[in-house]
Amino acid sequence: MSGAKQSQVDKLVSNVRKMDETGLLPLEVYNDRALHEAELERIFGTAWVFVGCESELSAPGDYFLRPIGNNTFIFARDEAGDIHVMYNSCRHRGTEVCRAEQGNTTHFRCPYHSWTYDNSGDLVGLPQKDKAYPDLDPDDWGLHEAPRVESYEGLVFASLADNGPSLEEHLGDFTWYLDMHLKLTEGGMEVLGEPQRWVTDFDWKSGAENFSGDSYHTQSTHSSVFEVGLTENLGAAGGSHHHDISHVDGHAMTLRLAEEDKPIFFGYPDEVQTYIDDARLSDDQYNIAKRSIIQDGTAFPNMSFLHIALKDAAESDPATFFLIRKWNPTGPGQTEVWNWVLAPTEASEEYKRRAYKVAVSTFSASGNFDQDDAVGWRGMATSANGTFAEKVKANFQQGLEAGDARVMDDDEWPGPGRVYDTNLVEDTIRTFYGSWADAMTEAENDDN
Numbered sequence: 001m002s003g004a005k006q007s008q009v010d011k012l013v014s015n016v017r018k019m020d021e022t023g024l025l026p027l028e029v030y031n032d033r034a035l036h037e038a039e040l041e042r043i044f045g046t047a048w049v050f051v052g053c054e055s056e057l058s059a060p061g062d063y064f065l066r067p068i069g070n071n072t073f074i075f076a077r078d079e080a081g082d083i084h085v086m087y088n089s090c091r092h093r094g095t096e097v098c099r100a101e102q103g104n105t106t107h108f109r110c111p112y113h114s115w116t117y118d119n120s121g122d123l124v125g126l127p128q129k130d131k132a133y134p135d136l137d138p139d140d141w142g143l144h145e146a147p148r149v150e151s152y153e154g155l156v157f158a159s160l161a162d163n164g165p166s167l168e169e170h171l172g173d174f175t176w177y178l179d180m181h182l183k184l185t186e187g188g189m190e191v192l193g194e195p196q197r198w199v200t201d202f203d204w205k206s207g208a209e210n211f212s213g214d215s216y217h218t219q220s221t222h223s224s225v226f227e228v229g230l231t232e233n234l235g236a237a238g239g240s241h242h243h244d245i246s247h248v249d250g251h252a253m254t255l256r257l258a259e260e261d262k263p264i265f266f267g268y269p270d271e272v273q274t275y276i277d278d279a280r281l282s283d284d285q286y287n288i289a290k291r292s293i294i295q296d297g298t299a300f301p302n303m304s305f306l307h308i309a310l311k312d313a314a315e316s317d318p319a320t321f322f323l324i325r326k327w328n329p330t331g332p333g334q335t336e337v338w339n340w341v342l343a344p345t346e347a348s349e350e351y352k353r354r355a356y357k358v359a360v361s362t363f364s365a366s367g368n369f370d371q372d373d374a375v376g377w378r379g380m381a382t383s384a385n386g387t388f389a390e391k392v393k394a395n396f397q398q399g400l401e402a403g404d405a406r407v408m409d410d411d412e413w414p415g416p417g418r419v420y421d422t423n424l425v426e427d428t429i430r431t432f433y434g435s436w437a438d439a440m441t442e443a444e445n446d447d448n
C-alpha cells in the first residue's frame, strides 16, 4: 500500500477509534478505495467470516461457490460427509476449477489442462502424468483449503489466517443470544431454498451497523410498510419493552419483548410452537425467547440475523422467519448481499413455503424493507464519494451521554453485554465500529 493510501487508512482508523468518546464517524469510511483494500486484508483476510449452513450441503458432493472478501471458495461436502472450504483455483496455473455456482459432483476438473480434484480437494488426475510430471507427488498438490474452518450450531465459518482466536472465542458470549434462535427447537434452523444474492451500491458496513441495532430508522424508513399494514404488533396489546444490547464480546443486537407472559416466540403459530422446548436453552434464555417479538443483530464482521413475523399482504396471516445476512464487500461503496431464509426444521413444508414467501416479499432483493433500506445506504455511499466528504462526520451520539439511556443492572437482566432499557442508543453501532477499529489495528500490528 502506498504511503498516501496508508496515511488515509491510518487517519480513518484513528478517527473511528475515538468514536466511543465523540460519537462521530468519518463519512469517508462508506466509500474509500484505500480503506476497502485495507479491509480486505485486515478484516476479511483474518476474521471468522460466515460461509454457509451445514443444512445447505444435504448430500455428499453438494457444493456452492461462496465469497470471503474478494476470494471465491468452494463450500462442499465430500463423499465421507466432511465439509470443506477450498480456494477455487487450480494448483497448476491457478484457473478456477469450479465454474458453476452450485451443484453436486464427485470431481472438479480444471477446464485448462484437466487436472482433476475430488470433492475433498485431493488431486486425483493429471493427464499424461508419467511423461509430463513424473516426479510430482499429487498429495502435495490438492486444492488449498481455507486455513481454519469451524462451525457453530450448523453455521460454518472460515478464517483465512493460520492463527488467531477460535470461532468459539470470537463469538464469545454472543452465542448466549444466537442460541435463542439456533437452539429454539431440537432440530435447529434449516435453510429454505437457496440464498438470494444481489450486488448493490452501498458499503458493507451500512448493512452490518444497521442490523446491529438501528431501531431509530424503522418508523421513518419503513413507514409505508406500516401504513399498508404488513407488520403485526404481536404481543403489543399489553405493551412491550425495547432493549439494545451492546459490547457482547465485540458483537451487538437489539430486541423487543412483550410485557405479558403469554408465549410469543417471535410470533410462530401454534403448529410451530409445538416443537419449541427448553431442552437446549437455559431457563433465562427460554424466558426471553418466549417473550421475544423481534430480535436482530450483527456478529462482527459481516453476519447479521433477524427473527421476525411479517405479512406479505395486509389481509394474510403473518409468518415468522429467521434470516441470516452476509454483507460481502465487492468494491469501495459496493456490496454483494447474501440472504438466507431459515425456519425450524420441524415446521411443516407448507409453513416453510409460506415463511419463505413472506421473507422474499419483505427482506430480499425485491423485498419492501430492502427497497427502503437501500435508499438510505446508497445515499451514504454516494455522499461519501465526494471530495467534500473528508470534512464530514456522521452522527452516532444517540445515548452517548448517560442522560436518557439507562444500563440495566445484573439483577434486572440475566444475559451478557451492556443492556439498555431502550432501543434509542447507538452504542450497538459504536460496538460494531469498536470491533472494526480493533481488527484494522491488530492486523496492521501483525504485519510489522
Ligand code: FES
Binding pocket: 090, 091, 092, 093, 094, 095, 110, 111, 112, 113, 114, 115
Ligand atoms: S490450470 Fe488447471 S490444469 Fe492447468
Ligand SMILES: [Fe+2]
Binding pocket: 217, 218, 221, 222, 369, 373
Ligand atoms: Fe431497515
